[in-house]
Amino acid sequence: MYRIVELPFTEWSPAIEAAESRRLAGELELGKVLFLPKLGFGLQASETPFLDPRWLSGTHKSVSYEPVRAAATGGVRGAQGSPGELARLAAMIARFQTGALSLIHALFPGYVAHLRKAPTSFRPGNVESHKLSWRKDDTLLHVDSFPSRPNRGERILRVFTNVHPGTVDRVWKVGDLFEQTAAEFLPRVRRVVPGTATVLKTLGITKSRRSRYDHAMLRIHDAMKQDSGYQARASHLTFGFPPSSTWICFSDQTAHAALSGQFMMEQTLHLPIPALYFPERSPLKVLERLAGRALA
Numbered sequence: 001m002y003r004i005v006e007l008p009f010t011e012w013s014p015a016i017e018a019a020e021s022r023r024l025a026g027e028l029e030l031g032k033v034l035f036l037p038k039l040g041f042g043l044q045a046s047e048t049p050f051l052d053p054r055w056l057s058g059t060h061k062s063v064s065y066e067p068v069r070a071a072a073t074g075g076v077r078g079a080q081g082s083p084g085e086l087a088r089l090a091a092m093i094a095r096f097q098t099g100a101l102s103l104i105h106a107l108f109p110g111y112v113a114h115l116r117k118a119p120t121s122f123r124p125g126n127v128e129s130h131k132l133s134w135r136k137d138d139t140l141l142h143v144d145s146f147p148s149r150p151n152r153g154e155r156i157l158r159v160f161t162n163v164h165p166g167t168v169d170r171v172w173k174v175g176d177l178f179e180q181t182a183a184e185f186l187p188r189v190r191r192v193v194p195g196t197a198t199v200l201k202t203l204g205i206t207k208s209r210r211s212r213y214d215h216a217m218l219r220i221h222d223a224m225k226q227d228s229g230y231q232a233r234a235s236h237l238t239f240g241f242p243p244s245s246t247w248i249c250f251s252d253q254t255a256h257a258a259l260s261g262q263f264m265m266e267q268t269l270h271l272p273i274p275a276l277y278f279p280e281r282s283p284l285k286v287l288e289r290l291a292g293r294a295l296a
Helices: 018-028 045-050 083-107 109-114 178-188 196-202 212-226 283-291
Strands: 004-006 033-036 063-065 116-126 155-162 170-174 237-241 246-250 256-260 262-271
Touching (some): 004 018, 018 033, 018 083, 018 109, 018 246, 045 083, 063 083, 083 109, 083 116, 083 155, 083 246, 212 283
Antiparallel strands (some): 033 246, 063 116, 116 262, 155 262, 170 237, 170 256
């Protein structure tokens, strides 16, 4: 259970001493999961009908709240419904965004000036129903890294809340801490062919230029998912996050897999390495120490 750190807070803006904030940041920045079993996101009576996968459009596995990019649909993407329904759905997800930001601001004031918001999402579908290729199968242990979106070491901070109306847990598997995982898989990463990053950017395959760090993280992500022995390792922790609970992790660092569950809210935030309380614990710095060279 050392990978799960339980917190007693019941409010989205808890009062916390500076020393405790730094201690919790140290746990989080090692790749541990902060678990708040008494912090839920209450749906209003008018919002409970959204607890149904029918609101998803096409093959989307989540509804994404992006007010700027999705103004024509009330701020949501990946959803279907009337304009009024979509507006209410957007308002629900926006409320969660406000709560998630308040929580991170309260727990980690050192992050506040540097946070960059990514879309907020609502996931009404069953985890088990969204298995695609092995590379996109999030029921396999992995650390987050995305082929088309290089981040050059920028951190991926996520806040999750289980909003299931019954008793169904959101079940995760949590792997070893990042330094152990990186030491195991980094030797399998072949050096990138010179010029590859430029070609990928020129062809529009990546949104920005892929760094050596991005190359290494993508290969580690893939190697983790392809290694059946690693996936079956008994030392990994299976943990159920119950309804009305919240958890936080750096998903680029915490080896995680979503095994089962339905109805979840999620907020993604991006954070530059210098804004961390312990920058040396970031995946980029860990990989550079292991590789003995700069990867940025």
